[in-house]
Amino acid sequence: ACGRAMEQWFQQMQWRAVLDYHASGRMVMLPWSYTRSAMGGEPERRYRALAKKMADTSGYRWGQIPSMVGYTAAGSTGDYYHIEGNKRGWNTASMSIEVGTSKQPGDQQSISAEITKNVE
Numbered sequence: 001a002c003g004r005a006m007e008q009w010f011q012q013m014q015w016r017a018v019l020d021y022h023a024s025g026r027m028v029m030l031p032w033s034y035t036r037s038a039m040g041g042e043p044e045r046r047y048r049a050l051a052k053k054m055a056d057t058s059g060y061r062w063g064q065i066p067s068m069v070g071y072t073a074a075g076s077t078g079d080y081y082h083i084e085g086n087k088r089g090w091n092t093a094s095m096s097i098e099v100g101t102s103k104q105p106g107d108q109q110s111i112s113a114e115i116t117k118n119v120e
Contacts, residue, residue, distance in 0.1 A: 010081060011088075018081040018094040025068070025098035026060040026117075033065035033076040033096075043082075051095065058117040065096060 010018075030047040031039060038044055055062035066072045078096045085092020100106070100114045 006077075007080075010084070014088070014090050015081065015085060016090055016092055018077070018085075018092065020077050020081075020094070020096045022096060022098050023103045024100045026058070026101065027068050027096075027098040028055045028058070028060050028062040029065045029068050029078070029096040029098070030063070031065065031076075031078050031082050031094065033073040033079050035072060036064075036066045038064065043086075047093065047095070050093065054095075054097075057120050060097075060117070068098075 028051045030044075030051045039047065051062040054060070061068065065076065065078065076096070078094045081092055081094035085094070097118070099118060100110075105111060
């Protein structure tokens, strides 16, 4: 039900950009996730430039999802929003962000530090 609600919201709002936040790893990741093959062409060049800029700003690493996490992930939201948004002519960019160094929230100070890394 939650996934379907997100899909409907995405279609209703016609999102142009999606950042899908997860924990942990301090990574900025670009599609594809379902394959290790690169996207290619202009879309990949734009994603790579954006991911590099975001990673340079936050001090995170960046790359294509399988190369960063070590496996392919069929059915990811990153791929879905890119594919579906572009089918509809919205030119949707969709990236995944792995925040922090632990899947367990830390104390207020460590959480604040991660927020600061990601705000800009």
